[in-house]
Structure formats: C-alpha cells, structure tokens
Amino acid sequence: xxxxxxxxxxxxxxxxxxxxxxxxxxxxxxxxxxxxxxxxxxxxxxxxxxxxxxxxxxxxxxxxxxxxxxxxxxxxxxxxxxxxxxxxxxxxxxxxxxxxxxxxxxxxxxxxxxxxxxxxxxxxxxxxxxxxxxxxxxxxxxxxxxxxxxxxxxxxxxxxxxxxxxxxxxxxxxxxxxxxxxxxxxxxxxxxxxxxxxxxxxxxxxxxxxxxxxxxxxxxxxxxxxxxxxxxxxxxxxxxxxxxxxxxxxxxxxxxxxxxxxxxxxxxxxxxxxxxxxxxxxxxxxxx
Amino acid sequence: xxxxxxxxxxxxxxxxxxxxxxxxxxxxxxxxxxxxxxxxxxxxxxxxxxxxxxxxxxxxxxxxxxxxxxxxxxxxxxxxxxxxxxxxxxxxxxxxxxxxxxxxxxxxxxxxxxxxxxxxxxxxxxxxxxxxxxxxxxxxxxxxxxxxxxxxxxxxxxxxxxxxxxxxxxxxxxxxxxxxxxxxxxxxxxxxxxxxxxxxxxxxxxxxxxxxxxxxxxxxxxxxxxxxxxxxxxxxxxxxxxxxxxxxxxxxxxxxxxxxxxxxxxxxxxxxxxxxxxxxxxxx
Numbered sequence: 001x002x003x004x005x006x007x008x009x010x011x012x013x014x015x016x017x018x019x020x021x022x023x024x025x026x027x028x029x030x031x032x033x034x035x036x037x038x039x040x041x042x043x044x045x046x047x048x049x050x051x052x053x054x055x056x057x058x059x060x061x062x063x064x065x066x067x068x069x070x071x072x073x074x075x076x077x078x079x080x081x082x083x084x085x086x087x088x089x090x091x092x093x094x095x096x097x098x099x100x101x102x103x104x105x106x107x108x109x110x111x112x113x114x115x116x117x118x119x120x121x122x123x124x125x126x127x128x129x130x131x132x133x134x135x136x137x138x139x140x141x142x143x144x145x146x147x148x149x150x151x152x153x154x155x156x157x158x159x160x161x162x163x164x165x166x167x168x169x170x171x172x173x174x175x176x177x178x179x180x181x182x183x184x185x186x187x188x189x190x191x192x193x194x195x196x197x198x199x200x201x202x203x204x205x206x207x208x209x210x211x212x213x214x215x216x217x218x219x220x221x222x223x224x225x226x227x228x229x230x231x232x233x234x235x236x237x238x239x240x241x242x243x244x245x246x247x248x249x250x251x252x253x254x255x256x257x258x259x260x261x262x263x264x265x266x267x268x269x270x271x272x273x274x275x276x277x278x279x280x281x282x283x284x285x286x287x288x
Numbered sequence: 289x290x291x292x293x294x295x296x297x298x299x300x301x302x303x304x305x306x307x308x309x310x311x312x313x314x315x316x317x318x319x320x321x322x323x324x325x326x327x328x329x330x331x332x333x334x335x336x337x338x339x340x341x342x343x344x345x346x347x348x349x350x351x352x353x354x355x356x357x358x359x360x361x362x363x364x365x366x367x368x369x370x371x372x373x374x375x376x377x378x379x380x381x382x383x384x385x386x387x388x389x390x391x392x393x394x395x396x397x398x399x400x401x402x403x404x405x406x407x408x409x410x411x412x413x414x415x416x417x418x419x420x421x422x423x424x425x426x427x428x429x430x431x432x433x434x435x436x437x438x439x440x441x442x443x444x445x446x447x448x449x450x451x452x453x454x455x456x457x458x459x460x461x462x463x464x465x466x467x468x469x470x471x472x473x474x475x476x477x478x479x480x481x482x483x484x485x486x487x488x489x490x491x492x493x494x495x496x497x498x499x500x501x502x503x504x505x506x507x508x509x510x511x512x513x514x515x516x517x518x519x520x521x522x523x524x525x526x527x528x529x530x531x532x533x534x535x536x537x538x539x540x541x542x543x544x545x546x547x548x549x550x551x552x553x554x555x556x557x558x559x560x561x562x563x564x565x566x567x568x569x570x571x572x
Contacts (some may be wrong), residue, residue, distance in 0.1 A: 010394070013384050117554060221411060
C-alpha cells in the first residue's frame with residue numbers, strides 16, 4: 001500500500017478530520033482561553049491578565065455557585081448509581097430473551113425524546129396546580145395546593161431522570177459479562193448475598209460504574225434546561241451564569257473565564273475517574 | 289441473587305416492586321405530557337375538562353392547534369433544515385474517519401483518535417461559546433480588514449449547524465467504524481482480482497456493507513440534532529429551531545399546544561430510535 005494513489009487517498013481521508021478538529025474544536029478553545037485572559041480597559045481596548053479569574057474568586061456568588069453545581073452533580077451521580085444499579089442488575093441477571101430486550105428498550109425510549117419534553121413533563125407533575133398536588137388534595141392528604149417545583153429536590157429529580165440511562169446501559173453491559181457460575185461459586189463457598197455483592201459483583205462492575213459515573217457527572221454539570229426550568233429563577237447553576245454573562249450582560253471576557261473553569265472541572269473529574277479506575281478514554285466512551 | 293439460587297419470596301417481591309416503581313417513574317412525565325395534549329383547557333394541568341383534538345387541529349384563538357400555529361411550524365422547518373445538514377455532514381466525515389482509523393496506520397493515530405473523542409467530554413454549553421467566540425473573532429478581523437459584512441459567522445443557522453456537527457460527528461465515526469471493523473478485507477481483494485478499480489471495489493463492495501451503519505448513524509444524527517439544546521442555545525440567531533422556540537414558550541407560560549408538539553416529538557423520536565436500533569440488524 002505504498003503507491004502514490006494510496007498516499008493520496010490517505011491525505012484525502014486525513015483532510016476532513018483535521019479540518020473538523022482544528023477549526024471547530026481546537027482553535028475555538030484556544031480562542032476561548034485567549035478571551036478569558038483579556039481584560040477590558042476601554043472601548044475595544046484589552047489587556048492580557050488574569051483579572052477575570054480574579055473576579056471569579058473574589059465574588060462569592062460565582063465560586064459558591066460553582067461549588068454548588070459541582071456538589072449537586074456529584075450527588076446526582078451517586079443517586080443515579082444507587083437507583084440504577086438494582087435495575088441494571090435485574091435486567092442483566094434476572095431476565096432473559098424477549099423480556100430483557102423489552103425492559104432495555106423501555107429504559108431507552110424516554111432518552112430518545114428531547115430533554116425539553118421530559119422536563120416539561122416534570123413541570124406538569126410538580127407545579128402548584130400540577131398533577132401530584134391535585135392528586136394529593138383529592139386524596140385528602142393535604143388541604144391546599146402545594147408547590148413542589150422550584151426547589152433543589154425538583155432539580156435533583158430532574159437531573160437523575162435525565163441521566164439515569166447513561167448509568168444503566170454501561171452497568172447492564174458489564175453485569176451481562178459476569179458469569180453466573182462465579183456467583184454460584186460464591187454461594188457454594190458460603191458467601192452471603194451481601195458479601196457476594198461486595199466481593200464479586202461490584203468489583204466486576206467497576207468499569208461500568210466508572211464510565212457511567214463520568215458520563216452522568218458531565219451531563220449534570222453541563223446541564224442548563226433542568227436547573228433553569230425546574231429550579232426557577234434562583235436556581236443558580238453555573239451554566240446559567242455563563243449564559244447570563246454571554247447573552248444578557250454581554251461580558252464575554254468573564255463568561256469565557258467561567259466557561260474555562262467549568263471545562264477544567266469537567267475534564268479534571270474525567271481524568272481523575274479514568275486514573276483511579278486505570279481505564280483509557282477510548283474504552284470508556286466506546287462502552288457508553 | 290441469580291435465578292438458580294433460591295431467595296426468600298418476600299425479598300423477590302420487594303425487588304419486583306422496586307423495578308415496577310422505577311419504570312413508572314420513567315414513564316410518568318412522558319405520559320402526562322401526552323395525556324394533557326388532549327385536555328380541553330387552556331392550561332396543561334388538572335382538572336380534566338374533557339377530550340379535544342383542538343390542540344392539534346384547532347384554528348380559533350385561544351385553541352390554535354400545532355398544525356395552524358405559524359411559529360411552531362416555522363421552527364419545525366428550521367430544525368429539519370439544520371438536522372438534514374448536520375446529518376449529511378456528520379455521516380460524510382464519519383465515514384472518512386472510519387476508513388482512516390480502520391484501514392490506515394500512521395504516526396500520531398492514537399493521539400488523533402483521542403482528539404476525535406474529545407467532543408464527547410466537552411459540555412455542550414462550552415462547545416457553543418467557544419465556537420461563538422472564535423467565529424466572532426474571525427468575523428471582526430475580516431470586517432476590519434475588508435469593510436464587508438460576514439453575517440454567516442454571526443449567530444445564526446450556519447453556526448448552529450457547525451456547532452452540532454462538531455460533536456455529532458464523533459458518534460457517527462464510532463458507529464461506522466464499528467461496522468467497518470467487521471468487514472472482511474478479502475472481499476475487497478477479490479473484487480480487485482476480478483478487475484475492479486480501487487474506488488469501484490469500495491463503492492460496490494464496502495459501501496453497501498457499511499450501509500446499515502451509515503443509515504443508523506444518519507438517523508441518530510438527525511435525532512441528536514433535533515433535540516440539541518445546549519450548544520444551539522449559544523449559537524442561535526433570529527431563526528430558532530424547535531427546542532429553542534419551545535423553551536421560550538415554556539418560560540412565558542404554556543398552553544397544551546406544547547403538549548401536542550411534544551406528543552408528536554415523542555412518537556417520532558421513538559420510531560426513529562427503534563429504527564436506528566433495528567436497521568443495522570435487518571440484513572446482516
């Protein structure tokens with residue numbers, strides 16, 4: 001394959017990917033960084049410096065929102081794992097054939113539907129005049145309408161709902177590959193359900209847990225719709241702040257700095273997750 | 289807890305109850321969205337005022353149905369336009385990438401592969417603002433240098449298409465590469481031995497083999513483009529795609545016409561999603 005035509009073919013194949021990655025991914029992010037380290041000193045006059053980052057650390061609203069977004073995302077990741085693991089185990093180990101396919105598809109259908117529609121559904125359920133409030137009144141459990149929307153719990157319900165599939169799918173795949181005879185052997189050797197879970201099932205499922213966790217964390221951190229719509233005006237989500245700086249305030253320099261911090265946190269967590277579990281990005285993303 | 293090891297009946301029933309509750313949790317929001325599309329009331333909330341199709345076909349205010357609501361029809365048109373472009377571009381570049389990664393070995397291949405995966409771990413909002421900042425910088429430079437206007441580089445449909453393309457291509461590449469890896473190269477060699485040209489062999493043997501993956505990735509790209517919100521939000525100009533239009537309407541307070549659009553979206557995405565799963569297996 002050393003002929004001239006195949007060399008030409010190689011370069012023709014290389015051109016689109018280089019164009020895509022350089023023009024749409026690499027250069028824009030370099031540009032973003034350059035804007036984030038320029039400070040406005042006058043109309044159309046800029047100086048290089050880390051002033052925008054200083055603003056972030058100096059203004060408690062910014063870094064508190066940042067920390068809050070990160071903590072809520074970690075919580076959402078933990079919740080999806082706790083809620084999703086039994087479901088994945090059920091699909092992978094306790095069903096087979098047609099039932100398994102059906103359950104798996106039933107898990108997936110909600111996620112082909114736009115996130116906006118899913119969030120809208122939660123708004124209809126949770127709001128003051130919504131389905132749950134009305135149902136509780138009709139049952140006589142509460143006397144007046146109750147507002148379930150616009151609080152952190154509503155955001156959490158929405159975040160878990162939006163991202164649980166990305167936990168369940170990799171878990172089903174890894175649990176599927178665990179041979180049942182290993183679990184039987186565990187029982188034969190006198191293990192209890194808990195010790196088998198802890199010593200056989202969970203270690204085997206670790207790659208799935210890590211890749212699911214990374215994806216769910218990233219999705220929650222970068223989410224905009226769910227916190228804004230379910231959390232209301234004061235929801236304080238970091239992506240919302242970036243949007244405000246860019247579109248409402250037109251302060252692109254500070255917005256870029258905030259964006260870069262979010263990117264750093266997100267990549268940092270991905271990197272840490274991969275290092276701790278000794279996996280590569282290619283393996284993890286191929287599975288998800 | 290596997291079928292061959294007996295468990296107490298109570299534990300089994302608890303487990304099943306949990307799984308059932310989980311699936312109810314999954315189905316509940318979508319079900320209420322669909323049900324209230326048929327409610328004869330101007331608010332998508334209880335009480336139930338009776339069945340109506342006005343939110344689909346109605347023509348009189350306030351009961352203007354989806355099929356007569358101009359802003360929504362225009363947004364659907366815009367979304368379709370964007371989705372078709374994104375899908376065509378993503379599949380074309382994805383197919384090239386698949387050939388590059390499966391058929392060629394070169395220095396820096398592992399690095400390039402990792403860069404190709406990068407868009408997956410960049411939050412959509414960041415992808416949007418970085419492209420916005422970069423294209424505005426180019427537009428400013430060009431306008432200062434030439435004195436002409438470069439509207440294509442300002443927020444608008446071109447940037448929306450480029451922004452969505454920038455991460456959807458990764459998915460197309462992964463799906464098509466997976467199929468190309470299963471291809472037996474001896475089939476192509478046989479075609480070459482029988483006198484086909486290199487390109488003729490690829491067109492008549494390899495591409496037909498890849499077709500299921502190409503169609504599946506085209507469908508997935510259309511779905512992802514139609515539903516994308518985060519990246520689009522940052523790049524959108526005056527023509528807004530459906531998700532943006534719905535978001536604006538939702539913030540203003542909603543009528544069941546949004547439920548009707550959502551119902552259509554649910555049906556279409558479920559059909560497309562199932563098609564993307566089954567098409568690759570249809571003729572193996």
